[in-house]
Amino acid sequence: MTKIFIRQSAMFILLVSLQVCILSRVHIFHIATPVIYSYFLIKLPVRLNRNIVLLLGMLIGLAVDLFGHTFGYTIGTNMLAAVTVAFARFRLAGLFKPRDVTENVIPSFVTFGRSMFLRYSASVMLLHIILLSVIDAGASFVPSTLFLRIAGCFAVSYPIMYGMEMIYCGKTER
Amino acid sequence: MKNLILFILNNFHRLLFLALVCLSAKLLISNDEIQRSRFLVVSQEIAGRVHAFSSAIGSYLNLKADNKALVERIAVLEQELMQYEKYIETVNKDVNRDKNPVPPSVPSENIPSWRFIPAKLVHNSIACTENYITLNKGTNDGIREDMGVLSAEGSVIGLVMSVSPNFSRVISLLNPKSRLSCKIVSTNFFGSLLWDGKDPRYSNLGELPSHTVFNVGDTIVTSGYSSTFPEGIPVGIVTDALEQKSSGLNRLRIKLLTDFSTLRRALIVENTDRAEQDSIGKEVAE
Known part of the structure; x- marks a missing residue:
């Protein structure tokens, strides 16, 4: 329990620092900005209160x-x-969680299976990026620009998240 | 009570989510001008529609009184129309028709630069420290910010503060943030009308010089020094003089001619020459 708490705290600090200090300055074609801190929410135990x-x-x-x-x-x-x-x-995790998994597991390639985890993480990340883009658009709501922005942000953020998950699984296996 | 507690416990995470969404929205609106103005327009539109619906029910029950007031107002306007027609007839008789025929209409230079747009109140308040009115006309009807608003009887109500597509929010005279330039009709001394937040039937005319000449019962009208109201729109009646301040300025107690508690209809005043007036004012200021 303490180990999970320390790991999650470290992930929190790392993701916030990464997002604020590095990724927020990245603007690909002035549209796409990587947004990866939703990975913290993806990696929370499925049955957490x-x-x-x-x-x-x-x-x-x-x-x-x-x-x-x-x-x-x-x-x-x-x-x-x-x-x-x-x-x-909670709903998204319930949708993609394998039926035979009943414990309070942390979603990953190992616990969910590769394809289920990819779908779960993609849906959470896409939802997050859509919400962020719509809120940020505010009064200047142009559908084509919004769509490009969502697609661009997702396209640059998801590979980063995939890489982080590969590193995470490599470390936990050790 | 037990059921309420059970409901809260069973749905605590949903209530917590709603509370956090409200907190986030509040932070977002407070820290971003664009989001705040968008929120104000949308919330004004929604609040206006809700008030319009409830007002429609209320106004149906008051049709008899409204009709009576409208008939009386028509009578007054018919009277004025007859007087104007008589005046034109008199002018025509005095002019040599062969040389200078006068068309049977008001001369073009007398066409007023003011337009009056009728509107209906969908929301009103008189008991708050800062009172506002919502009207059922907005940008789709040509309403803009800073337009003046009169009652159906022709006395001043307030000033348009913000506008959405179908509704407009008016800052009432019963609002300490509202100031109106007025003058005493008999002596032309002018000052600023400011509500003290106490009685919705009375306001104060301040910033008058110490040598102001007035009588109890004098009529207070708009001074015409702003581009919002024409000169001579009735505002109130002088009832008392308040004690003179050490600054040398007088204050008069004014009984307002508008009964804000029974307001149902309004006239929004549009100054068609406003842009020109404002631009000259800016040039002089620069």
Whole structure:
């Protein structure tokens, strides 16, 4: 239990730092920005108390907003998106979790199976990116630009998440 | 009570989600101008529609009183129309028709630059410290910010503050943030009308010089010094003089002619020459 707590805390700090310090400055073709901190919500235990998941979602969104405020994030944008994803996470995990898995496992290639985990993580990440893009669009809601932005952000974020999951699985196997 | 507690416990995560969404939305709206203005327009539109629906039910029950007031107003306007027609007839008789025929209509230079757009109140408040009114006309009807608003009887109500496509929010005279330039009709001394937040029937006319000449019962009208209201729109009646301040300015207690508690209909005032007036004002200021 303590090990999981320490690992999750380290992941929280790492993802927020990565997002705020490096990834928020990356703008591919002025549209796509990698958004990977939803990986923290993806890797929470499937049966973790939903209230705790909501609070953790709020914390990570707020942390990104507060520390990334100088890089253009409006306080509240990431928090709103992360809270909504945290609320939807339970249902999404239930959809993609293998039926024979009954314990409180942490979703990964090993516990969910490669294809199920990829679908689960893709759906959570896509939902997060859609919410973030729509909230950020605000008054300047142009459907074509929005679609390009969602597709671009997902295209650059998902490979990074896949790489992180490969590293995570390699370390846990050891 | 037990059922309520059970409901809260069973749905605690949903309630927590709603609370966190509200908190996030509040932070977002507070920290972003674009989101705030978008939120204000949308919320005004939604609130306006809800108030319009409830007002429609209420106004149906008050049709008899509305009809009576409208008939009385028609009578007053018919009277004025007859007076104008009589005046034109008199002018025509005095002019040599062969040389300078006067068309049987108001001369073009007398065509007013003011347009009046009728509207209906869908929401009103008089008991708050800051009171606002919502009207059922918006940008789709040509309403813009800073347009003046009159009652159906022709006395001042307030100023349009914000507009959405179908509704507009008016800052009432019963709002300490509202200031109206007014003058005493008999002596032309002018000051600023400001509500003190106490009685919705009375307001104060301040910033008058110490040598102001007035009588109890004098009528207060709009001064015409702003591009929002024409000159001479009735506002109230002087009832009392408040104690003179050490700054040397007088304050008068004014009984407002508008009964805000029974307002149902309004007239939104459009100054068709406003753009020109405002641009000249800016040039002089620069």
